[in-house]
Amino acid sequence: MDTMTQSRTSKRGKTVDHAPPDLITELPRNVIDVIVEKLSLCDAAKMSVLSRKWLDIWRSKQKLVLDAPFLDRVLKRKIYTREFSDIVTKILFQHSGHLFSFHLKIPSLDSCPDVDQWICYLSRTGVSDICIENLYRNPLKLSRHIFSCGNLEKLKLHYFMINHTHNYGGFRKMTCLDLDKITFTEQAFKYLIHGCPLLQELRLTNFIGMEHVTIDAPNLIRLIVDGTFLSLDVRNAEKLVSADFGLQKYVDVCHKASLRVLIQALASSSKLQNLVFRGHFLKVLYKESLLPSSFEKLRKLDLLFIDLNDMDEFRSIISVIQACPAVERLNISVSTSKHKTSDLLDYNPSAVLHHLCYADVFICKGSEMELKLIEFLLECSPILKSLSLTTSTWYTNRIFSRKMINQLFHFRRASQNLKVSWPDSTAPDYSYSTDSDDSDSD
Missing domain, CATH: 3.80.10 (Leucine-rich repeat, LRR (right-handed beta-alpha superhelix))
Structure with missing residues (x-):
């Protein structure tokens, strides 16, 4: 009889099974539990056909x-x-x-x-x-x-x-x-x-x-508040590691004292690592003179969904960036109309962002206000390594045209080792590394 057969017949005519053991059935229960938890509920239920031991295993799945x-x-x-x-x-x-x-x-x-x-x-x-x-x-x-x-x-x-x-x-x-x-x-x-x-x-x-948001949580370390409200009072804000505040509609805030206490606590905090201002919240801080002179220890700043339709919004962005001398990463998303306001736009050219290494900027229409913001970042960031410019897919070819990229290429830039990237478009592919002597050209 062939030695590779899985069974043999004894003298009494009984069949002796030499089939290899069922490895799936012999798996320990703790191993089965680990496998099942990595499966979706549907797939876990299907595994019940493998053996009797797996029949109801999905019923004890700890994550549904x-x-x-x-x-x-x-x-x-x-x-x-x-x-x-x-x-x-x-x-x-x-x-x-x-x-x-x-x-x-x-x-x-x-x-x-x-x-x-x-x-x-x-x-x-x-x-x-x-x-x-x-x-x-x-x-x-x-x-x-x-x-x-x-x-x-x-x-x-x-x-x-x-x-x-x-x-x-x-x-x-x-x-x-x-x-x-x-x-x-x-x-x-x-x-x-x-x-x-x-x-x-x-x-x-x-x-x-x-309308009036009061948060009293002594162990709070991460906070996001994004809505429409008239006042915001956050106690124990000095413990926050990440703070994110957004105002979806511009309103005249009340209880300015509590908002001032919040911003001052964030500015002086040694624990705050990431600060995010969204929508109209930054404009409110600027118009109400609630922005502190400096966030001395902040390393990462996000300014998101800022609508640059008047000078206050532009100035508020410049003010908060200049108030963060230690910031290393900057993420900005702005939108604006196409009107000409370049004669009114200004910033302090002596301001220096000594630690800014990486900046991501999402722009909407490539307006002069948006370009002025980019010019400010290039001119005031001596160690900037990367500036990434993005926009919506629909606007890519319109914004990143040959003319605009030429403007970007001729902006004065303080960094000697800077790479600027933008989405693929029909525009020419310029290398924007400034390791040559023309880095200060206008």
């Missing part, structure tokens, strides 16, 4: 991600509320063991799903990370059961209503809170923040119903 790709694979057609709710409910109620993370994307449905029962179930799983993105046409009311999630460390919500003004014990372990497009009152927000004594990261964007 029910996102858009998951729904596309499961439903593969227009999503109706009942079908969607049945799938989510079935997955949750069949789950067993500890659930570490739950991410859910609620699509645009024909009626409102029952999110309360899901959050109620999650409160009994020991979950520590919840992310729910609501794309339904109306905001969803946040269930009070969320306060029963005693192990919750991270919470991310999109398009919800929070109107709880009673202290349910809060989130004693919460370290990261991400709230986008949330409707709540100032009192509800106050209770929410007060119930998170360990909060380290807060992202508050596109909020509705709150």
Whole structure:
């Protein structure tokens, strides 16, 4: 009999199996768990066909991600509320063991799903990370059961209503809170923040119903506030490592004293590493004379979505850049109309950005105000290594024309080792390294 056969017959006629062991079945449970956690929920469920040991392994998956790709694979057609709710409910109620993370994307449905029962179930799983993105046409009311999630460390919500003004014990372990497009009152927000004594990261964007923002979180190290508000009061701001403030509409801010205290705390902080000003926030600081004389230790500055349609915006950008003598990385995005204002544009040519090495500038139309800003960076940055210019794809060929690149090429530049890059276009490819004697040419 062939020695390569996997079985043989004994004298009694019984078949003795010599098949190699099933390596998949013999894998230790901890190894199986590691493999399953790296798979999507759909793929984890499919693995149940491998062996009896894998049959229900997906039910104990510690991270459930029910996102858009998951729904596309499961439903593969227009999503109706009942079908969607049945799938989510079935997955949750069949789950067993500890659930570490739950991410859910609620699509645009024909009626409102029952999110309360899901959050109620999650409160009994020991979950520590919840992310729910609501794309339904109306905001969803946040269930009070969320306060029963005693192990919750991270919470991310999109398009919800929070109107709880009673202290349910809060989130004693919460370290990261991400709230986008949330409707709540100032009192509800106050209770929410007060119930998170360990909060380290807060992202508050596109909020509705709150005009006066007060944030009192003693352990906060990263903060983003981007919306429309009349006042901003951040306590313990001297502990911030990253601060990001945006104002989506220009308003006459009140309580200027608290805003001045905030900016001064950031300016004197030895911990602040990254500062971001968005939209009209920088203009408000400039017009109200709230910009400090110097952010002496700041290394990275972002000025985003600045609308250069009048002189105050241009001067505010120049002022804050000049107030950051130690900045090493600078990221700017601006837009402006095409009007001629070069005779009015000015800056202090004696200002020197001694530490600026890298600058990224997004421009909109290549106006003279935008070019003047680029000229300022080139003229005042003696050790600048890289200046990257970008724009929207639609405007690339219009802005980076031969004429404009010629202007850029002839701007006076202080750095002797500078490379300027711009998007691919029909313009000629100039090498912009200034290691020759003509670096000061006009």
